[in-house]
Amino acid sequence: MTTPRKVTQSDVARAAKVSQGVVSCVLSGRSSDTLSVGDETRRRVLAVANELGYRVRSSVRREDSAAASRKQVLLVTPAPHRGASSAVKDSAVSVSYRSFMEHSVTEIGAHLSEHGVGLSIHQLTSEKGLMQWLTESDVCAVIWHTSVGDGSLLGWVAARYPLVVVNQAGQSTQLLDGVSINQALNVRLPMDHLWESGHRKIAYFGQVPGNLVFEERLSAYRGFVCAKNIHNYEEFQAIPDEQLRPAAEKVQMILDTWESLGEGAPTAIVLGDVFALLLLGAAQARGIRIPEDLSVVGIDNVDACDYVSPRLTSVAQCFPALCESVVERLMRRIQNPDSPTQFVAIAPYLVERDSVRKFSQSEVEAIIDN
Incomplete structure (x- = not known):
């Protein structure tokens, strides 16, 4: 007679349809110190573990x-x-x-x-x-x-x-x-897409001093505008991006800056999804049309990008x-x-949706003239 295979945390994770990390947290009793596991998920993991016959050995030899x-x-x-x-x-x-x-x-x-x-x-x-x-x-x-x-x-x-x-x-x-x-492609992909769509005035927001990820993104933006010989909208890079400042407050500063530039304002902006999603609603409240007045491309492609209006074009992470x-x-x-x-x-790769305006050749020429 064969000995039944011991039930593992991997077995519990597959049956409960959660990650093994979540199972480890729940079964070890350390969930409050690691992942924030919801009550429903915790109950499901414990129920599945009990149904499968998972047992935690409370006393084992140190070497085991x-x-x-x-x-x-x-x-x-x-x-x-x-x-x-x-x-x-x-x-x-x-x-x-x-x-x-x-x-x-x-x-x-x-x-x-x-x-x-x-x-x-x-x-x-x-x-x-x-x-x-x-x-x-x-x-x-x-x-x-x-x-x-x-x-x-x-x-x-x-x-x-x-x-x-x-x-x-x-x-x-x-x-x-x-x-x-x-990280450079997180900026170059949307910049290339906006350029191909006829945009010649493109801004970028997102910098945390000392953070190598954001420094690489900003460097990619500066390299692009230099190579294309278009304006570098440093006004948006000067907006404080401290981590403790609320994202909604930063979005209002972005729109204040955009409106202050008048006819010289960018026709598009690239920024993280956290800010891009908030910007869509804040712009609408000000009467700024997306994408007719301002095209927006996000970075990260979170689930909400598909459920806002207009749907947000964004760079997805693999x-x-x-x-x-x-x-x-x-x-x-x-x-x-x-x-x-x-x-x-x-x-990464770009997911095209509805938040980018495509210009005709004559419109592109008019943008350049201005």
């Missing part, structure tokens, strides 16, 4: 526990008050950020499970806390999915674990394995390809710790 934990990869994410989620009181930023992280956790967890590896999640509240957590644990590798902060902490982790850094533009391939969305590459690179690093480091840039 250590052996099991070596099948776990630690995903380090930002704390709620840091990085992209620092403006937690700003619902638009919060929703966008949660969507981004949920995509990442789900995809990474699914790819790791194909290798028989589980996923644990640690929100980086303090450097000391992470170092203590890792010292007392025995994970097999680390995925770094938060802002780098103090390079010494990242170096400390890299010296002890196979490590892949996610979405950190500009990482040196001589030091770390990294996988990122091609999360499946990004996460697959992260896990592939990590597995290679685990199997061959001395292999050369590598930085992989994943290309």
Whole structure:
């Protein structure tokens, strides 16, 4: 008689239709410290685990526990008050950020499970806390999915674990394995689309001083307007983009700037979805027609882009390809710790909808003359 196969967290995750990271949080009782798991999701995970016969061993020998934990990869994410989620009181930023992280956790967890590896999640509240957590644990590798902060902490982790850094533009391939969305293309794709649609006055908003992702995007914008010999609308780059300033307030400043430029105002603007979606409603309230008066292209292609009016043209991020590459690179690093480091840039793609006006040749000539 064959022994029944032990039910794993991966089995529970598949049956409950959630990520393994969510299952890990619920079954370990640490959900409040990691992911924000809703009551309905928590009840569903517990019900499925009970139905499948999943059992948590409350007392195991130390060596057995250590052996099991070596099948776990630690995903380090930002704390709620840091990085992209620092403006937690700003619902638009919060929703966008949660969507981004949920995509990442789900995809990474699914790819790791194909290798028989589980996923644990640690929100980086303090450097000391992470170092203590890792010292007392025995994970097999680390995925770094938060802002780098103090390079010494990242170096400390890299010296002890196979490590892949996610979405950190500009990482040196001589030091770390990294996988990122091609941030320059996040700007060049919409700029090319607007140019082909006849736009010759194009603005860009989105800069966080010291943030390499936003610096790379801004550099791509400046390179484009220089190559095309068109105006660089620095007025929009001068608008404060502090993380704690509400997105709605920034949108009002963008529209104030646009109106102040009169006939010299740009016919199009490129900015993140968080701002672009708010801008559509704020512009309508001012009597600014989208796209007749101002075309708008977002970055990130969140779900809401399809449900606003006009539907928002936006640059989509290839999360499946990004996460697959992260896990592939990590597995290679685990199997061959001395292999050369590598930085992989994943290309985004443009999703065309209704928020961009297409100009005729005569209209283009009139824009240039003005």
